[in-house]
Amino acid sequence: MKKLVAFILTLLMLASVFGACGKSVTTAGNTETTSDGNEKSTSETTTPEYEDIYVDDDDRSDVPVIVEHEMLPEEKIPSSFSLIGTTHLPPIDNQGSLGTCASQSITYTQLTNAVSRYLHSKDPDIKWDPSSGDEKTIFAPKFTYNFSGSGTAWVYNIIKDHGALTLDRCKFASNNGYKFGDQSYNREKQTISWPTNSGDMEKALNYRINDYEQIWLKTVSDKLTTSDEGKDLLYKIKDAIVQGNVVVTGGFSSSWRYLSQSDIKRSGLDADNDMVAVWCNGTNGGHQVSIVGYDDDFTCIFDGVKMKGAFKVANSWGNWGDNGYFWVMYDAVNRVSAHEELNDKKKYENRTVALDQFCFIYWEKDIVAEMPQAYVTLKLSAKNREGFYVELSRTDSTDTAKAYIPYLFTYGDNFEGIHSHSFFKDGESTVTFGGTVDAKKAETGYMTFGYNTLTESACSFEDFLWGLNLTVIDGPVTIEKISLYDGDGKLRAEIVPPEESKTVSMGAVSFVFDAGSDPKSNHDVGSYKFKNSASGLYISPDADSALRISSDSNPLNATELEVQFDLVNRNHVIHLGGKQYILDIRDKTIADGVDVKFNAYNKRRNTQTWKVVRLEDGSYNIRLAADTRYALGMVDGKPVLVSGVGIRDYGNWILEKAGNENMTVTVRCNSNGKLMAEGRIPTADKEESITVTAYSSSGEKVNSWKVQGEGELRTLSYELTGLTAGTYCFTFTDSKGKEVSASYIALVK
Missing domain, CATH: 2.60.40 (Immunoglobulin-like)
Structure with missing residues (x-):
């Protein structure tokens, strides 16, 4: 059963993410356009070899809530502004051969700047100076990359749940840029290890974000300066920078085209330093960078056209361009140039936008520089750091329960960061916390998780049961110690599990902490029998089909249905125990009266996840996640979709724990x-x-x-x-x- 659950969740997770890898092989130096419209390189400058995942994150169901921000009036937005040279901006970094660009731009640059400004706003005399290169004040791209991989939203969500660790405690191996290993699979343990030394993940929880905002250029029709909506977005970017915020952006770096040497001279720019991206020739090499300034009056001449206005951008390729910085002309962010000459189909046939998204966090309101209300530390021993996942829960005295799986485990089978098959050679299958591949002995790691997404500020530590569920897919995993802390760092409970339950080879083990004296119950995922409140009938399969739901008034014959938490969209998956069939509807039509049945898992269907919602009377609604106006109901003994008053009359269910789990x-x-x-x-x-x-x-x-x-x-x-x-x-x-x-x-x- 656990293997089945793991298989289903893995498929669901992989189905929700799509991206494109781009390996930089083209020249990123200056180019000169010839009379036939082709380009020839006029510089030996090339991009480092790297591989970055570029993910269209707005296809995910957990798109973040838009952050409200008070913008400055137009008269307070100057024509140019730069964060370069401020105390809060760290030096340019070098990602070397690792595809860490999202973590470089977000964690290293944007978060470092935001936390520094926030801390200085609270204590102007604080000794915190990222610009000096002090590693105790700069956040480590390794922390988010090794837990999330290269997706933009993935990095932000790791920071929301887990925070970030500073460079003094968490660094990649480096040799003129971050180093992974060599072609003979001599991998750097320092690079592939997880930050799971004692105290690492606990310290990281001190620096989190409330939220972030990601705006795709396509929402303004790929017109940054040629539409009113695009101009509003440009104004928003300028406002963020003027108020001290780094804006993360991304594009296709291998397709960026820069001013030629002759055009640089013709523009009166510095031929030795200025690197200016003027258009984008295709979609090769997804890459994330950071906007740290702008200049409306920055002017250049390209292909005989005078262009004006540009972003100052920080890269992560070391001493590349202008000491790590370069310019991106505003017009390069228009799919169709504002200059008619630059839309020539022969010369610019593959023209696209140079930057396609803009990500914001605001230091004055998005930074959380304190510990969660409650957090738990696990001391674990395992040969395979990816052979398990943790679910946290909390339940109060009114029987209101919440549960979630930390984002670290959400990305457990994605791309380069957390999972290891990207650096395995044939025959290898496991890696330890410390980075040992196919270890003969288990290694110990300390993992700390905050309950921050499950609590409300008005509640106290004693108001809840604090739950912890460890599910092992590929063990064994040994729980050496569990320690529960409150937000002040006070140890509230610490336990060494009994021998009978401390080592898990396959399956799950659960623990519940009770810090108060009021009675509290604990609802969680597991096997349930579904009883319809109105009819008193249970769900069970037809005699002639294991796929369709029918009703049966005999609870002894009622089917035990597995309710599992979906790692990707944080809804629920309900499936037949022991069978790979998931609660679904007859077809893709969502309407009243549509049959509800079991279908085989299909990654293309969006009707196989549900929201299990507990009502005040203790019963449940089983809402369709794709359209929560509809829910599972039972009408005339037949399971169907219902909405409106139909949910009230036919859509309430009693979930009875199956077998001895009903104890x-x-x-x-x-x-x-x-x-x-x-x-x-x-x-x-x-x-x-x-x-x-x-x-x-x-x-x-x-x-x-x-x-x-x-x-x-x-x-x-x-x-x-x-x-x-x-x-x-x-x-x-x-x-x-x-x-x-x-x-x-x-x-x-």
Whole structure:
């Protein structure tokens, strides 16, 4: 089952991302246009060899919320402005042979600048100077690249969830640029290792972002200066720079065409330093860079045409161009030039936009320079750092639950960064935290995750159960220690899991921390039986088909459906346990009355993910993620899509945990200060009992109790005696020794 789940999630993840790799092989120096419209190189300057993934991120379902920003009035926008030479801008970096351009422009340049300005706004006397090259103040591209790969949105989302680490603790190997290894697969461990030394990921959580804004040029019809919408975008870019923000952009660097030496001289520019991109000849070599200035009066002459206005851009190719900087003319960002002469089909047949997107974060409102309200550190040992993933959850006293999988694991099977098959040779299959390929011994890593996406500022640490689920796909993985902290860095609970549950070869193990005394329940993903509230009928397959949903009033024959979290779009996938069929609709038509059935997984269908929404009465709506106006309903004993009042009348469902998972057990201190095991055993299994075992924080068994439910509902309410004050890990097993609930970590006072 776990292999099936992993397979389905991997397919879903890969299906949602598409990109194009471009390897720079063309000259990026100056070119001179001949009379026949062809170009010849007039410079020996070439781009470094690199490979960058260029992803059209607006195809993802988790497009970020647009950031509101108060723009300056027109009279306060000067004709030129530059961030170069300020305290906050780091020196030009050199990505060498690594495809790290997105992390270079976002993490190294944009985030470094924003955090520095934010910290200086809070403390003008702070000793924080990225321009000096101080590695303690510059954020490391390795941190985001090795966890996300090369996608623009991927890098931003890593910073949102995990933050970023500074260069003094996280650097690629370097030799005149970042170094991966050689053609004989002698890989640099320093480059391919993860930043999982003790304290690394915890320190990174101190520097996160609330959000970012990504605007594609196609939203203004690829017309930066030749449309009103484009001019508004240009104004927005200028405003961001004037207010101290770096703007990340991207284009096709191998297709950029620059002023020839003769045109540089004709323009009165510096022939030794000025590098000016004047148009883009195709779509080769996706590359991200940073806009750090602009000049409306910057003028050049190209092909006899006088062009005016340009962006000052920071690259990541070391001492290339003008000490790492170059100009991009505004007109180069128009698909159709504002100058008729530069639209000649013979000369400029492959003309496209030089820059196709602009990404904004604002230092005054998007920087989060503090720890999350709660975070957890795992000390793990594994041979394969990619053989598992973690899901975090929190549940409050009203039974409102939230869960998410950190973005680090979302990109676990994408491109170069996190996953290792890009640098494996034939026969290799695993890599450790420290970068050892096909290690014979497990290596230890410390992974810290914040609950920042699950909490509200008005709530306190004690308001929640804090959940942790570790799913192992390719083990074994050993959990050496789990430590839970509050936002002040205070250790609230620390536990060494008992031997029975600390090493996982395949499958999942769950832990729940309870920092308060109020009762809280814990809902999570797993196997459920779906019962329609209105009809009382359950979902089960037809006798003649395992693919179609029908109803059955006998709960013993009801199908157990697997509810899994979709790693990509953070909705839910509902499928038949043990079969590769996913809850779907009859065809692509979304309308009332359309049959709901199981279809084989199809990456081209957008109707195979759902939003499982809990209602106030404890029932659920199963909303279609592609159009949340529609939900799963049961009308006349037939599962169909319903909307509007149909959801109210036919679309409420009760999710019953299947088998012994229907046992819901927790440990808490009641109002009298007694430590109680509380919950229930399924009514159908009256002879069943539960063994509650307590382990000390060091993993030693302290005590155990065999308890049975009482009454028709088999309610559990059993006092656990004989424990002194301390932190304990409680496990719950049935009469066959099977764990029936997540391990529960509680503070006994």
